[in-house]
Amino acid sequence: MALLNNIGALTHALDKEMERDSSIIVYGEDVGYEGGVFRATVGLQEKYGKDRCFDTPLSEAAIVGTAIGAAINGLKPVVEIQFSGFVLPAVNQILAHAARMRNRSRGKYNLPMVIRMPYGGGIRALEHHSESLEAIFSHIPGLKVVIPSTPYDTKGLLLSAIRDPDPVIFMEPKRIYRAFKQEVPEEDYTVPIGKAKVVKKGSDITVVTWGALVREAQKAIEEVEKEGISAELIDLRTISPIDKETIIESVKKTGRFLVVHEAVKSFGAGAELISIVNEKAFLHLEAPPTRLAGFDITVPLPRGEHHFIIEPRQIAKKIRELVKF
Amino acid sequence: MLIDRYDPLEEEMLNILDKNGKIVDPNLEPFIENDNLLKMYQTMLLAKVADIKALQYQRQGRMLTYAPNRGQEAAQVGSIAATDKNDWLVPAFRELGAWLYKGVSLEQVFLYWYGNEMGSKFPEDVKMLPVSVPIASQLNHAVGIAMASKIKREKDVAIAYVGDGGTSQGEFHEAVNFAAVFNAPVVFLIQNNQWAISVPRSVQTKSKTLAQKALAYGIPGIQVDGNDVLAVYAATKEAVERARNGEGPTIIEAVTYRLGPHTTSDDPTIYRDVSEVTEWEKKDPIDRFKKYLIDKGLWSEDKDKSKYEEYENYVGETFKKVEGSGFVPLEDIFKYTYAEMTPNLIEQYEEYKKHIGEEGA
Numbered sequence: 001m002a003l004l005n006n007i008g009a010l011t012h013a014l015d016k017e018m019e020r021d022s023s024i025i026v027y028g029e030d031v032g033y034e035g036g037v038f039r040a041t042v043g044l045q046e047k048y049g050k051d052r053c054f055d056t057p058l059s060e061a062a063i064v065g066t067a068i069g070a071a072i073n074g075l076k077p078v079v080e081i082q083f084s085g086f087v088l089p090a091v092n093q094i095l096a097h098a099a100r101m102r103n104r105s106r107g108k109y110n111l112p113m114v115i116r117m118p119y120g121g122g123i124r125a126l127e128h129h130s131e132s133l134e135a136i137f138s139h140i141p142g143l144k145v146v147i148p149s150t151p152y153d154t155k156g157l158l159l160s161a162i163r164d165p166d167p168v169i170f171m172e173p174k175r176i177y178r179a180f181k182q183e184v185p186e187e188d189y190t191v192p193i194g195k196a197k198v199v200k201k202g203s204d205i206t207v208v209t210w211g212a213l214v215r216e217a218q219k220a221i222e223e224v225e226k227e228g229i230s231a232e233l234i235d236l237r238t239i240s241p242i243d244k245e246t247i248i249e250s251v252k253k254t255g256r257f258l259v260v261h262e263a264v265k266s267f268g269a270g271a272e273l274i275s276i277v278n279e280k281a282f283l284h285l286e287a288p289p290t291r292l293a294g295f296d297i298t299v300p301l302p303r304g305e306h307h308f309i310i311e312p313r314q315i316a317k318k319i320r321e322l323v324k325f
Numbered sequence: 326m327l328i329d330r331y332d333p334l335e336e337e338m339l340n341i342l343d344k345n346g347k348i349v350d351p352n353l354e355p356f357i358e359n360d361n362l363l364k365m366y367q368t369m370l371l372a373k374v375a376d377i378k379a380l381q382y383q384r385q386g387r388m389l390t391y392a393p394n395r396g397q398e399a400a401q402v403g404s405i406a407a408t409d410k411n412d413w414l415v416p417a418f419r420e421l422g423a424w425l426y427k428g429v430s431l432e433q434v435f436l437y438w439y440g441n442e443m444g445s446k447f448p449e450d451v452k453m454l455p456v457s458v459p460i461a462s463q464l465n466h467a468v469g470i471a472m473a474s475k476i477k478r479e480k481d482v483a484i485a486y487v488g489d490g491g492t493s494q495g496e497f498h499e500a501v502n503f504a505a506v507f508n509a510p511v512v513f514l515i516q517n518n519q520w521a522i523s524v525p526r527s528v529q530t531k532s533k534t535l536a537q538k539a540l541a542y543g544i545p546g547i548q549v550d551g552n553d554v555l556a557v558y559a560a561t562k563e564a565v566e567r568a569r570n571g572e573g574p575t576i577i578e579a580v581t582y583r584l585g586p587h588t589t590s591d592d593p594t595i596y597r598d599v600s601e602v603t604e605w606e607k608k609d610p611i612d613r614f615k616k617y618l619i620d621k622g623l624w625s626e627d628k629d630k631s632k633y634e635e636y637e638n639y640v641g642e643t644f645k646k647v648e649g650s651g652f653v654p655l656e657d658i659f660k661y662t663y664a665e666m667t668p669n670l671i672e673q674y675e676e677y678k679k680h681i682g683e684e685g686a
């Protein structure tokens with residue numbers, strides 16, 4: 001066991017898996033020598049050499065496009081996009097090719113590849129450094145979209161992602177890269193993709209969230225607990241495919257549903273979850289299933305970002321509203 | 326034509342001012358009005374002071390992430406000074422000298438880096454696009470601006486900036502190709518500062534020069550000493566004139582060096598030798614230009630000292646103003662999403678306004 005933060009867990013997982021599986025290659029901008037701007041890949045080049053961990057020219061389309069080719073030809077690329085806001089030049093490769101290669105080749109080619117990227121706000125960053133684009137990737141059939149929120153899950157989910165035969169978009173909530181530490185077992189373990197985690201049991205309302213907001217929701221729930229409200233908290237962990245079962249089971253028990261996400265509200269993952277709840281648990285509902293999400297605006301720069309960020313007290317307020325409904 | 330004389334395939338580089346500020350070849354010295362020479366120099370000096378102080382503020386926890394320009398003042402100012410007021414400036418994100426020269430106030434620049442979008446709301450008569458954080462995608466906008474200028478039979482040229490790293494992006498190549506095919510009046514100014522964060526220029530391309538990439542697209546390219554303001558000026562002037570005369574685009578590679586970190590969140594000591602930095606410090610573009618101006622009788626060490634102090638105060642005052650600017654009002658974060666707020670946005674705005682009215686922001 002080692003006490004690690006989220007970044008430490010990433011590096012540890014990559015290291016262990018590269019040691020175990022020599023077909024893994026890791027690359028991207030600044031990934032090799034420097035170990036990435038967030039230092040997720042630090043030490044890997046030194047240990048595994050420049051064939052297995054290297055810097056690339058500044059070109060996201062080439063990073064992802066070549067990963068597709070390398071995956072077809074027997075390697076397991078784990079590539080880094082420096083910030084999720086800069087994945088856009090590679091979106092053609094991801095949507096038009098990575099997501100469809102298995103289908104187009106009628107199952108001949110799998111793409112065991114992982115595209116890692118830090119995402120999300122709350123770090124007072126420059127433009128294009130704060131967006132949450134999970135819904136865009138989740139909308140496309142053929143991709144899996146994973147978001148860990150703890151060091152334990154980071155390791156377990158990353159190992160699952162690397163071992164998965166399909167392309168996985170691995171989104172890392174950078175706000176909590178170094179926010180806290182957790183015991184992470186040395187040994188090999190995985191956390192399954194497609195399985196949500198019940199973080200805390202409760203009986204009055206189901207709160208679903210992911211990424212950095214898991215901790216914010218926890219704070220909110222502690223607050224309303226003092227008022228006698230018992231909330232069940234679920235960390236979705238995988239945005240696509242969604243774990244319907246865990247959510248429906250929970251909503252059937254609590255009768256109320258709140259989804260909280262950092263991404264803009266409209267056409268987001270929240271809408272998808274609410275529709276699932278409506279389809280599968282309508283008769284159990286005692287209040288309208290509700291979203292608390294980012295506004296439908298470009299994420300403001302730091303001097304306006306506090307308006308955009310979702311705080312525990314907002315979550316608490318929504319929980320109260322729904323419980324009183 | 327300078328552009329024909331310096332073959333980028335042979336790594337020939339235009340240089341006019343030597344390290345001591347002496348003219349290498351009198352035939353090359355561009356004619357620039359004295360007033361303009363002084364404007365250029367002072368803009369470079371202001372950029373330098375602003376940079377040094379912004380870094381200090383950041384270390385004091387008063388400034389947010391900032392992208393320093395030290396070392397690149399000649400590449401920035403020399404190039405923009407060779408354009409006209411009516412020409413368009415399409416920046417990447419590290420062109421402080423060019424913005425200041427173009428007429429963007431330091432207050433605005435700081436406001437932007439301080440995390441307030443209003444820093445990108447430039448005066449109506451400043452034809453400059455906002456900073457482009459996504460690398461190289463701005464180049465196609467410059468080409469579009471230039472194409473429109475041509476279609477409208479106007480004479481305005483666009484000058485677009487990109488880094489050495491940016492030349493690896495697909496859009497760099499798409500933009501240059503488009504511009505070449507349509508003979509668009511655009512100048513691509515590559516600031517080759519040797520590094521893209523921790524990745525050296527040698528990992529961006531196997532080409533000997535970045536300027537030679539022009540040749541593959543059928544347009545001229547020239548490599549210039551980017552720390553030599555006169556060389557940058559002369560090459561850009563020629564490229565701008567070619568563009569204005571309907572002769573199409575040019576690539577200029579300004580060979581320079583980023584003396585500071587990539588941004589304030591970066592630590593170059595991890596990947597770069599101190600000796601490399603000290604070598605480049607000897608080629609400081611501002612020192613060279615200063616010596617030239619002093620030789621010409623236009624400037625003196627005394628004037629320099631007092632100007633530097635004046636700028637230190639000015640930058641300090643400006644930053645204090647920016648620090649006092651407070652948070653962006655709620656309305657502002659909604660107002661610019663569409664020309665008119667959609668019903669959906671009005672609902673979100675009103676609901677949140679009520680929330681903060683009840684509970685405070």
Ligand SMILES: Cc1ncc(C[n+]2csc(CCOP(=O)(O)OP(=O)(O)O)c2C)c(N)n1
Binds near residue numbers: 491
């Ligand atoms: C599309 C995209 N990918 C990655 C980044 C992150 N990033 C910001 S600056 C930079 C290096 C840029 O290097 P270069 O183009 O040489 O310009 P310089 O910063 O050296 O002036 C990188 C990788 C980005 N802003 N945009």
